[in-house]
Amino acid sequence: MHEKDHIFAAPIAQLGDFCFDQRVAEVFPDMIKRSVPGYSNIISAIGMMTARFAQPDSRLYDLGCSLGAATQEMRRNLTQPGCKIIAVDNSPAMLERAHNHLASFKSDVEVELQQADICDLRIENASVVVLNFTLQFIAPSLREALLTGIYQGLNPGGVLILSEKFLSADGTVNELLIDLHHDFKRANGYSELEISQKRNALENVLLPDTPELHKARLARVGFPHVDMWFQCFNFGSMVAIK
Numbered sequence: 001m002h003e004k005d006h007i008f009a010a011p012i013a014q015l016g017d018f019c020f021d022q023r024v025a026e027v028f029p030d031m032i033k034r035s036v037p038g039y040s041n042i043i044s045a046i047g048m049m050t051a052r053f054a055q056p057d058s059r060l061y062d063l064g065c066s067l068g069a070a071t072q073e074m075r076r077n078l079t080q081p082g083c084k085i086i087a088v089d090n091s092p093a094m095l096e097r098a099h100n101h102l103a104s105f106k107s108d109v110e111v112e113l114q115q116a117d118i119c120d121l122r123i124e125n126a127s128v129v130v131l132n133f134t135l136q137f138i139a140p141s142l143r144e145a146l147l148t149g150i151y152q153g154l155n156p157g158g159v160l161i162l163s164e165k166f167l168s169a170d171g172t173v174n175e176l177l178i179d180l181h182h183d184f185k186r187a188n189g190y191s192e193l194e195i196s197q198k199r200n201a202l203e204n205v206l207l208p209d210t211p212e213l214h215k216a217r218l219a220r221v222g223f224p225h226v227d228m229w230f231q232c233f234n235f236g237s238m239v240a241i242k
């Protein structure tokens with residue numbers, strides 16, 4: 001059903017920056033499953049946390065929704081009345097496919113798809129906010145303002161689920177985790193060329209922070225309860241509760 005990711009399989013003479021265009025959108029489910037250790041566990045847990053944290057008559061946000069995998073899991077696990085899921089991405093190719101993907105499931109929950117820059121979005125009356133591997137693509141200078149907006153838009157008792165690729169503060173461990181991630185990609189059928197070309201394409205685009213920086217920043221914007229709930233190699237997910 002879904003296409004296999006061969007985007008970096010042949011040598012690319014002028015390797016530009018990685019972007020979420022139509023070619024990436026077409027192979028995205030395969031790409032993310034073979035590239036992000038723990039991705040499917042994190043998606044399941046987003047559903048479980050939705051079941052716990054969704055408040056009646058509130059909004060749930062999926063920021064940088066891509067094809068809507070997290071949105072679908074939130075929708076499937078939502079039991080509170082009067083809720084609406086707002087799924088946002090700035091890539092038209094992703095949003096078009098998210099629309100088709102979400103339309104293929106039956107559900108009574110209202111989902112609003114928005115093409116927008118999440119940094120320009122006003123978050124309101126939120127009980128659940130998901131940033132599933134999206135903050136890492138936002139310019140570092142804009143990250144704190146985005147998180148401040150999320151904190152302010154969350155209701156008391158609301159949750160932010162923040163999944164990211166991390167940098168380890170210890171250089172030796174950092175190298176180990178990156179090597180293990182490359183082993184994971186090899187085991188999933190990616191060649192050395194695919195691994196190195198994608199790494200170069202992501203270099204200026206995906207800028208990871210350390211877990212320590214994430215925690216300090218989440219505390220600074222106001223979250224009283226913050227911790228990592230999952231990590232596999234240099235990928236993981238944090239929870240922040242208001």
Ligand SMILES: Nc1ncnc2c1ncn2[C@@H]1O[C@H](C[S@+](CC[C@H]([NH3+])C(=O)[O-])CC(=O)[O-])[C@@H](O)[C@H]1O
Nearest residue numbers: 020064065066069070089090091117118132133137
């Ligand atoms: N400023 C921005 N505004 C809106 N969207 C953006 C912005 N910058 C990047 N994006 C979007 O963020 C998404 C990041 S992918 C998320 C996976 C998904 N959450 C999943 O659970 O499957 C993560 C990855 O590919 O590693 C892409 O769709 C971008 O278009």
Ligand SMILES: O=C(O)C(=O)Cc1ccccc1
Nearest residue numbers: 031032035036165198202206
């Ligand atoms: O593939 C990688 O190296 C990653 O860091 C994960 C990823 C997954 C999908 C799009 C961009 C980055």
